Amino acid sequence: MEITLNKKNNTEGVIKIKLTEGDYQPHVEEKVKDYSRKANIKGFRQGKVPSGVIKKMFGKSILVDEINHLLSHKLSDYIKDNQIKILGDPLPNQEKAKQIDWDTQKDFEFEYQIGMVDEFTYEVSSKVKVKSYPIDVDQNTIDETLTDLKKRFGKVSEPETSEADDNLFGELRAKEGDFKKEHAFIAIEKVEKKEQKKFIGLKKDEEVEFEVSKIFSEDAQVAQLLGLSEEEAKAAKGKYIFKLTNISRVEPAAVNTELFDRVFGKDVVKTEEEFITKVKETISENYKRESEHFLDHNIEDYFISNTSINLPDDFLKSWLLSSSNGEVTEEVLNREFEHYKRGLKWDLVKNRIADDNKITVEAEEVRNKAKELIAAQFGGSAFVEQLGDRLDGIADNYLQNENGQNFMRLYNQLRGDKILKFIKDNITVQEKKVTVEEFKKIVAEHKH
CATH class of the missing domain: 3.10.50 (Chitinase A; domain 3)
Incomplete structure (x- = not known):
């Protein structure tokens, strides 16, 4: 077996794999024997089907399956062993594959087009300056919210x-x-x-x-x-x-105990003063999240704009079209490709920052996050006390559902949060307090 990588440039290349009969034939013979033991064919006792019959009936399909299986593993191992940082998945040369004569050929050559991550540098230091807009909740915003609540529950x-x-x-x-x-x-x-x-x-x-x-x-x-x-x-x-x-x-509803209970739950607040204070706290918390989200967006913008990353556009377009099962058309690709590239660049920067600074997420952290989400959904601390140790089992079941996708979703969320925290702790965040209206205007004017 011979595997080589021919680089067209820093982001594109072709991996060639040459197979001789000695590379795949032992696997084919073993699979033929396995078929002979298990095949149930009319005229032969089970387990006594001659190899010649198996080869005649299933030989070509066994050969194709075993070679594809061998190629998949050898290609994956080659990329891993040589630490090739690829984008997407290798794309087989379909035209060359169509020319194979499976009936007569003994030696084979396969080609795979790959896209690679070019080397790039980034900076996370106090020299990096990103603007943040904490929202100052003024009396006008509180009054508008109170008016809205009275109408909503009126x-x-x-x-x-x-x-x-x-x-x-x-x-x-x-x-x-x-x-x-x-x-x-x-x-x-x-x-x-x-x-x-x-x-x-x-x-x-x-x-x-x-x-x-x-x-x-x-x-x-x-x-x-x-x-x-x-x-x-x-x-x-x-x-x-x-x-x-x-x-x-x-x-509009009257400002009384009935309104307090309907908005915040029974007996959470008992006086009008407490109600207004709670409303302000809630507004502040909501806008704090919006402000933090916008800061995260500005950080993403900064690193995408100030980090030069060379991407193999042609390869990425081919890969997206071939791997989407028809969901991505040329029209969709033309419309969404720049947005896709933006997300890919940000992922590459985040991954490099995480690797360079050993930012990791442990399985127990994911499990604890799942428990928090479950507890919040079903009633908070009271629910946790009621369940006791059973909450661990519920969290484990949740994380295993959907073939582990719930686990990966929370894992990626926690990892992303850690990366952003690391960035914020090490850059200069320039804060400028704004009103709600000013914040809305800034967000509306922020366009890519």
């Missing part, structure tokens, strides 16, 4: 005539064209102020005509109304007619 009624804070349900159709939507929804408070009067004072079965590009300031509202994507909603124009079928009005 009393719903269905009045005869619409007012400024009502939600309208009805049928929508384009004045010109075939567009129709049986179940449309308009929140009057979301409508532009100068357009709101059209929707106030309406009764059931009455109609109102409007220019769709004028009634909302946000594309998301147009998208919701017409059932479009936000990108499509930006270009939406024309006049539409809304026929009212129902009015929904919410009387």
Whole structure:
């Protein structure tokens, strides 16, 4: 057997494997004997089928199977033993494989195209500066949240005539064209102020005509109304007619014990002051997560932009097309390839950082994370106490489900968290406190 690697460049190469009869024939003969012992063929006693009969009936398929099995192991061993850092999987030369004559050939040559990771350098030090935007929860945000909670848990009624804070349900159709939507929804408070009067004072079965590009300031509202994507909603124009079928009005809930219990659970807070404090804590925690998530995104952006990694684009495209079972088409590939490359680059940087700094995750850490998730899902510490030692078994079952995918998902999550923590601990994070509105604007303006 002869295995060689011919490098086209630093990221592409071809592995050639040459087999002689002595490399595969012993395996083929052993498999023929195994078939002879197990085959159940009419006219022969089981276990007494002559090898010649087996070869005539199954010889070619046995030969192909054994050579493929041998190739798979030898290729994998060669890549591992020579520490070749490949991307994706080796791609067999299908044209060359089609030319094989399995009936007469004794010696074979196979080729595999491979993509490789080129050497690259990265920097994790105090010289690396990434911006973070901690959110300062102001009184306006607290007031808006309280108003929203009172509405969410308020009393719903269905009045005869619409007012400024009502939600309208009805049928929508384009004045010109075939567009129709049986179940449309308009929140009057979301409508532009100068357009709101059209929707106030309406009764059931009455109609109102409007220019769709004028009634909302946000594309998301147009998208919701017409059932479009936000990108499509930006270009939406024309006049539409809304026929009212129902009015929904919410009387805000009173700030009392009933509201406290419905929002946070029974007896968690008991006074209005405690309620407002708890609301602020919850908002702060939620926005802290958003701010941390955006910092993580900015870190990813920094390393992708400032780490030069040469990738074998042609190989990666071929591999994605061949390994997707038809799910990735040329159209999908053209649309998504740059996004895929971005994710691949970030994975390569993270893996190198983890390897260089011995960042690892132990199985027990994964198990503990699974126990945390299970406990949180079913009631926290009270659930843990009730289950006792049985929680270990539940966690183990969870991690083994889906062929171990749950284990790998949590493993990768913990590993990613550790890598990001290492980066944050060793770079300069420049913090700038912002309001909620400022944060939303920064996120909206952040585009690749």
